[in-house]
Amino acid sequence: MAMDPLSSIRFPNPVEPLDTVSLSPEAGKKAEASFGNLFEQAVARVEQAHQDGQQKIGSLLRGEEQELHEVVLATQRADLSFDYFLQVRNKFVQAYQEIMRMQM
Numbered sequence: 001m002a003m004d005p006l007s008s009i010r011f012p013n014p015v016e017p018l019d020t021v022s023l024s025p026e027a028g029k030k031a032e033a034s035f036g037n038l039f040e041q042a043v044a045r046v047e048q049a050h051q052d053g054q055q056k057i058g059s060l061l062r063g064e065e066q067e068l069h070e071v072v073l074a075t076q077r078a079d080l081s082f083d084y085f086l087q088v089r090n091k092f093v094q095a096y097q098e099i100m101r102m103q104m
Helices: 025-061 068-101
Strands: none
Touching (some): 025 068
16 A cells, blocks of 8 residues: 655644634733744744755665655655745744734
8 A cells, every 4th residue: 555755744733723723912922922933833844854865865876765755745745844944934924014014
């Protein structure tokens, strides 16, 4: 039974259900901390995928026993994870800009 190689890519769902959101100041600090942690984890995953791809490319170029399809899949994982991360970042920037344009 073959496993889909792209199924190993996991991205966390940053959206909490609305019934768990609290309006207390402590909850705001918790949300900031969890967003910071989420961001750090996302950056670490993207960097790990990039390093994995570079490692596999290097071992292929050194002539070590390396399957070509594994190298291609690793580089594609790195590319897809970076593209996904970039799109999420762009959405956050757009949302921030929209909030800053709001008149109070």
